[in-house]
Amino acid sequence: xxxxxxxxxxxxxxxxxxxxxxxxxxxxxxxxxxxxxxxxxxxxxxxxxxxxxxxxxxxxxxxxxxxxxxxxxxxxxxxxxxxxxxxxxxxxxxxxxxxxxxxxxxxxxxxxxxxxxxxxxxxxxxxxxxxxxxxxxxxxxxxxxxxxxxxxxxxxxxxxxxxxxxxxxxxxxxxxxxxxxxxxxxxxxxxxxxxxxxxxxxxxxxxxxxxxxxxxxxxxxxxxxxxxxxxxxxxxxxxxxxxxxxxxxxxxxxxxxxxxxxxxxxxxxxxxxxxxxxxxxxxxxxxxxxxxxxxxxxxxxxxxxxxxxxxxxxxxxxxxxxxxxxxxxxxxxxxxxxxxxxxxxxxxxxxxxxxxxxxxxxxxxxxxxxxxxxxxxxxxxxxxxxxxxxxxxxxxxxxxxxxxxxxxxxxxxxxxxxxxxxxxxxxxxxxxxxxxxxxxxxxxxxxxxxxxxxxxxxxxxxxxxxxxxxxxxxxxxxxxxxxxxxxxxxxxxxxxxxxxxxxxxxxxxxxxxxxxxxxxxxxxxxxxxxxxxxxxxxxxxx
Ligand code: 16G
Ligand code: MG
Numbered sequence: 449x450x451x452x453x454x455x456x457x458x459x460x461x462x463x464x465x466x467x468x469x470x471x472x473x474x475x476x477x478x479x480x481x482x483x484x485x486x487x488x489x490x491x492x493x494x495x496x497x498x499x500x501x502x503x504x505x506x507x508x509x510x511x512x513x514x515x516x517x518x519x520x521x522x523x524x525x526x527x528x529x530x531x532x533x534x535x536x537x538x539x540x541x542x543x544x545x546x547x548x549x550x551x552x553x554x555x556x557x558x559x560x561x562x563x564x565x566x567x568x569x570x571x572x573x574x575x576x577x578x579x580x581x582x583x584x585x586x587x588x589x590x591x592x593x594x595x596x597x598x599x600x601x602x603x604x605x606x607x608x609x610x611x612x613x614x615x616x617x618x619x620x621x622x623x624x625x626x627x628x629x630x631x632x633x634x635x636x637x638x639x640x641x642x643x644x645x646x647x648x649x650x651x652x653x654x655x656x657x658x659x660x661x662x663x664x665x666x667x668x669x670x671x672x673x674x675x676x677x678x679x680x681x682x683x684x685x686x687x688x689x690x691x692x693x694x695x696x697x698x699x700x701x702x703x704x705x706x707x708x709x710x711x712x713x714x715x716x717x718x719x720x721x722x723x724x725x726x727x728x729x730x731x732x733x734x735x736x737x738x739x740x741x742x743x744x745x746x747x748x749x750x751x752x753x754x755x756x757x758x759x760x761x762x763x764x765x766x767x768x769x770x771x772x773x774x775x776x777x778x779x780x781x782x783x784x785x786x787x788x789x790x791x792x793x794x795x796x797x798x799x800x801x802x803x804x805x806x807x808x809x810x811x812x813x814x815x816x817x818x819x820x821x822x823x824x825x826x827x828x829x830x831x832x833x834x835x836x837x838x839x840x841x842x843x844x845x846x847x848x849x850x851x852x853x854x855x856x857x858x859x860x861x862x863x864x865x866x867x868x869x870x871x872x873x874x875x876x877x878x879x880x881x882x883x884x885x886x887x888x889x890x891x892x893x894x895x896x897x898x899x900x901x902x903x904x905x906x907x908x909x910x911x912x913x914x915x916x917x918x919x920x921x922x923x924x925x926x927x928x929x930x931x932x933x934x935x936x937x938x939x940x941x942x943x944x945x946x947x948x949x950x951x952x953x954x955x956x957x958x959x960x961x962x963x964x965x966x967x968x969x970x971x972x973x974x975x976x977x978x979x980x981x982x983x984x985x986x987x988x989x990x
Contacts, residue, residue, distance in 0.1 A: 455547075
């Protein structure tokens with residue numbers, strides 16, 4: 449390591465005095481103007497991680513669904529997964545080191561993590577469409593270069609595409625070709641193969657309206673749609689030509705406000721979906737004939753997908769295990785439906801993709817989705833081998849099911865939730881099953897639910913257990929929540945410190961919207977009183 453060169457370069461990417469940031473659930477995320485030094489340093493860190501793992505490492509510059517003025521950065525591990533937890537700590541140390549300590553912190557990390565400094569390093573870089581992203585990704589490149597790392601800058605990519613590129617490179621092309629065309633071709637040919645049956649009877653081209661959140665998803669879908677246009681026609685809205693990124697649109701807006709985005713033309717009973725700003729989340733929705741809005745969130749997406757998979761698994765009859773992973777935010781109706789009607793085992797993990805991802809890896813086939821629309825399906829190596837074998841050797845009906853599963857393996861981005869890949873799977877299933885959006889929606893009825901935020905002096909005074917469903921500290925808070933929940937039917941509530949904002953989140957559900965709103969308010973008040981609330985007290989009615 450040429451530490452003198454690092455020190456010299458670092459001056460050009462100086463850290464603002466006193467700024468402390470943490471590598472959280474979604475990497476570093478804050479106002480773009482505070483991130484230049486973080487980007488440079490994440491370039492440095494990616495080189496060390498690459499040397500240590502002897503693999504290509506990814507760096508994605510994005511702040512997902514945050515406002516356009518924000519930005520952020522995430523590192524991607526060799527198999528296209530989220531950065532390992534111990535390296536999140538290194539990332540935080542490095543980002544917060546004062547200029548004069550930077551060389552020492554680099555040496556410390558190299559020693560602690562036993563990095564072989566003679567090893568080559570390769571870093572793969574992608575960015576979203578934010579105005580600040582291009583310059584910030586240049587700062588990442590400066591960091592990579594000063595430590596002698598090689599890099600490939602893909603420029604504009606969705607977050608899942610960057611994860612895909614990293615995995616392709618480290619699997620020596622086995623997972624796919626590490627190019628955008630490779631990505632388009634892999635997914636599209638799996639989609640065309642899977643839907644062959646559904647579309648063989650004449651022209652049955654389906655149309656889907658997509659709100660692209662004025663983000664990267666619009667550019668990539670526009671490039672990609674020709675590859676699958678025989679089966680599906682996508683109409684793009686909020687494509688970034690006029691509106692502002694994530695402003696009154698996108699998956700996060702639709703899910704949290706439970707209303708349609710601006711800028712999309714909806715027709716009664718027609719399917720629409722929204723991506724988030726970096727295209728790793730998707731939610732569906734429609735208006736019924738009475739103009740009422742219906743949201744189909746990640747829970748219902750998981751339900752549709754797992755019921756289809758379960759059917760195929762019964763067909764091949766090979767005892768492969770199927771599990772669904774959710775978080776505490778999953779609507780109670782979805783959990784009940786999956787467990788009681790579909791008889792699929794359901795597990796709950798802490799919020800954040802990496803927790804769901806790791807749990808899903810325990811099954812032959814692990815379906816994971818957050819209610820907010822982030823999710824995918826993971827197939828174990830053993831399951832993949834078995835399915836491929838059956839697709840070749842078994843008799844007709846079994847072979848048909850195995851071939852479908854084979855296409856589904858290719859169609860799901862196995863590295864992380866991917867709005868484009870999820871969209872194609874959902875469209876394929878709806879077409880194959882001949883389901884309308886209303887029929888899909890009618891699988892079960894969501895319990896009314898409400899999310900609120902409470903400001904407290906220090907959100908870390910709250911600690912939780914049982915996948916964030918129970919509070920252990922401060923004393924008395926869980927008892928207070930228990931008493932409030934008892935007042936209502938079909939009710940449930942929990943609180944947790946946010947991993948991305950300086951607030952505490954409150955979630956409640958109950959038998960009616962009115963009761964849900966009361967419960968959410970009462971729990972917010974308990975948090976405010978018992979966990980050091982600041983500013984205005986929570987108000988009833990919102
Ligand atoms: C991040 C997570 C997302 C989670 C959200 C929760 C990743 C890639 N993203 O966006 O999964 O739902 O944080 O935010 O892990 P919160 O902690 O503020 O509620
Ligand atoms: Mg996102």
